[in-house]
Amino acid sequence: MTEPMAAPPTSAPESKKRQLPSNGKKPKRKIYKSAAVDPISSQGVLRKNIKDVFPDAPCNDMTEFYNRDRSIEWHLNGKVENLEIKSLSHNGLGIGFDDTRNRVILVPYTFPGDVVNANVCRTEEYYLMAELISVVTPASIRDNSLAFCKYFGEKEGAGCAGCQYQYTAYSNQLEIKRQVIVNAYKYFAPELEIPTIQETVASPLEKKYRTKLTPHFDVPKKGLASPDFPIGFGHVIKNQIVDIEECSLGTDVINTGIKQKREEIKNNYKQYKRGVTLLFREGSNESLITDPKAIMQETVGKYVFEYKAGEFFQNNNSILPIVTNFVAENLKINGEPPQYLVDTYCGCGLFAITCSSNAKEVVGVEISAQNVEFARSNAEKNNVSNAEFIVGQAERIFERVNKEPELTSVVIDPPRKGCDKLFLDQLLQFGPARIVYVSCNVHSQARDIDYFIKESNGKYKVESLRGFDFFPQTYHVESVAVLSRTS
Template sequence: MSRSPDSQAPEAKKRKKTKADKSKKADGFDEVLQIDIDKLLKKSREEKGQNGEPVEAAARPTLPQPFTEIELKISELSSTGDGLALSENGDHVYVVPFSVPGDTVLVKVVKHFPDLSYSMADFIKVIEPGPQRNDSLIGCGYFGKCSGCQLQMLPYEDQLAHKKKIVEKAYANFSGLIPELIPPIGDTFPSPLQYGYRTKLTPHFTVAGGAGRGKKKDREPPKEVPPIGYTIKNRRMDMDIEDCPLGTDIVRRGLKRERKRVAENLHQFPRGATLLMRESTTRIKKGEESDRNAEQEKMIKEALSGIPPQDLEDVIRTEHPDYIEEKRCITDNNATSIEYVDNYIFKNKAGAFFQNNNSILSGFTEYIRQHVRPKTTNPDDKPIKYLLDAYSGSGLFTVTLSPLFKSSLGVDVAGDSITAARENAHANALPNTGFAAADATTLFKDIPYPPDQTLLVIDPPRKGCSDDFLRQLLAYGPRRVVYVSCNVHTQARDVGVMVQGDAEGKCRYEIESIRGFDFFPQTGHVEGVAILNKVSGAAAAAPAVSSEA
C-alpha cells in the first residue's frame, strides 16, 4: 500500500524500519503515542536551534532512577489521552496519565524507554492546575488510578475539541495524503449523556494461583474475594471497582448484584472470570398494536424467556406517552438483549458487539441517513438505490437506512449476528432487506447491485480493512462509501488507500467529509465517520498525491 513519504514524522519513520520488534505495547512502543512524542521533541529542538535533529546517544539526558518522584510541567495532550511533559533540557518526554496541558504535577517515574526517548510515569497529584483543569467535574472516586477514563477533569467542550484534534492528527499522520486532499475535520458530534451512558460493562477478576497447572479439583478454593474491576493504569494489576458512573442505572445495579454473587460463590471461579452487565430494554405498548408491534412483542417475549431469573426480577420502569419502558441488566453472554434506536428494535446476544452508548445512536444514525446521497450530482448520474452494509453485525445500519433504498444487503462473518439481523429486519417490517453470512473480504464477489447506484457502508474492527478487502472494494467501485470506525488511525490509513486508488488508475475516491463522534465521553476514544465519493471520468486517473509528497 503506497504512502506519502511525509505522512509521518522523520523520527517515527526511522523507528518503523529499525524498531519493527517494538510493535507491541509491552515493549514500550505505541505508534500513535510515538508520533506525538517525536513531534513534541522535534518542536523542542527547533525552538533551541537544533533544526529538529535528535541528539546523539552520548548526549542524551541522564534519567532519574525508576520510582523516583519528580515535578513536571505538562506540554500537551496526546492522542492516547495521556499528558506529555518535556524533560528539563527538552530532549526526553514523560508520559503522564490524568493530566492536561499547563498542569504542574508530581509523578513517580515507572519505566524508561531511552531508545524511544520517553518514560512512563504514574500520576501522584497536581501541584498547580493548568487553565483547562477542573477537578470538580470528576465524577468517579477511582479516577486517577483506573485505566478506563482519561479526561474526567477536562470540561466537555474541551474533550470534544481534543477529539477533533485526534482525528486531524490521524489523517495527517496515517493517511499518506497531502493536506489539500483532506477536507476540514468537522466538530466532534457530542454525546447527549457524558455519564451514565454505557449499556455494557465487563469487569474482571483473577484468583491468586488460579492459573496454575493443577487440575481444578486439586486447587484450594480462594479464601478472599479478589479485586473485581479494571486494570490499574501502568500496572498489570486489577483494582476493585464497586461502582462505575459511566454505566447506565440498571447496569450499575447489575454490577453490585454480580459482585455479591461472586463473593458468595467464589469456589465456582477457580481461575477468575470476566463478568458481563448488559442493559436490555423492552417497551410495553399502550393501546392497539399494529402488525409491526405484534412482531416486536413476539421478539420481546422470546428474549425475556431466556433471561436468568435474578436478571429478570430487577427492573427499572419508566412511563412514556405511548409505552412503558422496562430496563433489565443481563449477565448471561448467551441470553438475548433488546435495544431500541428511535422506533427500531434490535435483538442481539448479550455478549456480542453492539454500540455501547445508546444515547448517541439516534443522532448518529440520523447523521448517516442525511448523508446517504451526495451533496452535488451530475445530470447524467443515476440515483443511488441500493445499500451494501459490510461488517453488518446485527443490522444497525442496514435496518436504520433500509427505508431509503430500493434494496439493502448486509454481510457479516458471524452467523449468529446474521440470524439476529434477519429477525431484526422482520420485526421492523423491512421486506426489502436481506443478510448473508460471508467473510467481508469476499463480499464483492456476487453483489447483485450496480456499483454506480450503490452506497457501501463499512464498519470494520479496530484493525481496519485488510489489503484484500480494499482491493476488492476498488475493483467493485461503489458510487459512495460511508466508512465508520472505532479507530480513526486505521480508518485514515484505509481512506488514504481509497483516495490514491487502484494501480490501474480505474477507480479512486475523494473525501467529502470527516467527523468524529463521541461515543465514549471521559475517555480518549473517538469514533470516526468518513464519507467518500467515487471519482468518475478522466479525473479517476489523476494522481492522488503530488510528486513532491
C-alpha cells in the same frame, strides 16, 4: 528516533557491585530485541505522538535495563519535579520531557500546560511512565472539581484506567478528540487532501451512558484466601485491579447488578479456582443480562435489534440514533436515498436496517453465520422486506453484488484493524457513488482512505470527516468519513 542512548555508568561501591555466582561464571546477559510494532496499534501511534512533540528524544537501552544490578536503584526511576506537560497522546496520556533524565515521560490525568510532580515507575523503550503525585501549576483547561468518580485520578485508592478526561469540561474533551482525528490523518494520510475536520458530535449523556460493563477479578494459584480481593477494572499504571463497587459511566440498572453480583461472589469466593470476567448488559425495558449467550433486545430510534449478549453491539444507546441518522443522510445520492445499499460489515444489521428506508435493495455481508441469522430476524421484526444478508468475507462481497454502481452507496464499519487491501481494491473496482466509512480506530481509517483515494486516481474525494463521542470522559472517538465519486 535518534540512536539509542549509551549504556549508563555502572560504577558503584564495591559492596554494591554485582557478585559472581558461586560457580565463578559471569551471569548471562539478557539481550533485548525490539519487537516490530504495527504503526496503527496503540503503541505505534503513541510513538508518533512522542516524535511529533519531541523528535530528537532518545530511546532507552532496554538491554541495560534488564541487566541492571538490582541492588542499585535504576537511574531512571524515582520522583521528577516540575515536569511541564507539552502535549497529549491519542490515548489520553500527558507527554513531558525531563531534562535531568533526558527522557520523555508520560503521565496520566494531565493536560498540556500542566506542571506536575510525578513518580517514574515503569521503563519502556521510547518513554518512561510515571504516576501523578501533584499538580504544581494547573493547565487552563483543568478543573478538578468536575471529576465525579471516586475511582478516578490520583486520589488514594483510585487510578481506574477507564476514564482519562474527568478533570476538564466536556467541550474540551470534544476538541481533544477532534485533534486525535486531525493527527491520525497527518500521520497516515499526510498527502491526502481532506476538508476541515468538523466538531466532534457530543453524546446526549456524559455519564451513566454505558449499557455494557465487564469488570473482572483474578484468582492466585493458591486460591482466594479471603473475600477481601478486588473486583473491578485495570489500574492506569500498575499491574493490578482497582476494586470498584460501581461505575459512574454505567447505567443505574448495571450498577445495581454489579453490587448484587459482588456480594454473591464475596459470599462464595472459595468456589472460584480461576479469574472471571463478568458481563453486565442493559437491554430494552431496563432488563439486565449477565449471560453472554442470552438474547439481548435493544431499541435504536424506531428500530428493535436482537443479538447475543456476548457479541459486539455499541454500548452508548443515547448517541446511536444520531449516528445512524447521520449515516443514512450521507448515503443519499444527489439528495435521494440510494436505490442500492451495501453494508459490508453488517453484524446484526444495524446500518443495513436503519438506513434501508426508500432503498430498492439492501445487501449486508457478515462473516458470522449467527449474526447473519440475527440480521435476517431483525429485518423481519422491523418490517424491512428489501434486505438480503449474506454469510461471507467482506473482502469477497463485490463478487456477489451485481448492482448498478452509480446508484449504489456503501457502508463500511470494520473492526479496529480496518479493511484488507483485497476489499479496498474490489470496492474501487465496483465504484459506488458514495461511501460512508464508520470506524472505531481513526488511524486504520486514515490509512485505508489514503490508499483508496490514491488508487482511485482522483475518482473519489473525502467529502466530510468528523468524530462522534460514544465514550465521554475517555479517549475513545468514533470517526465517520464520507466519500463521494467525482467521475
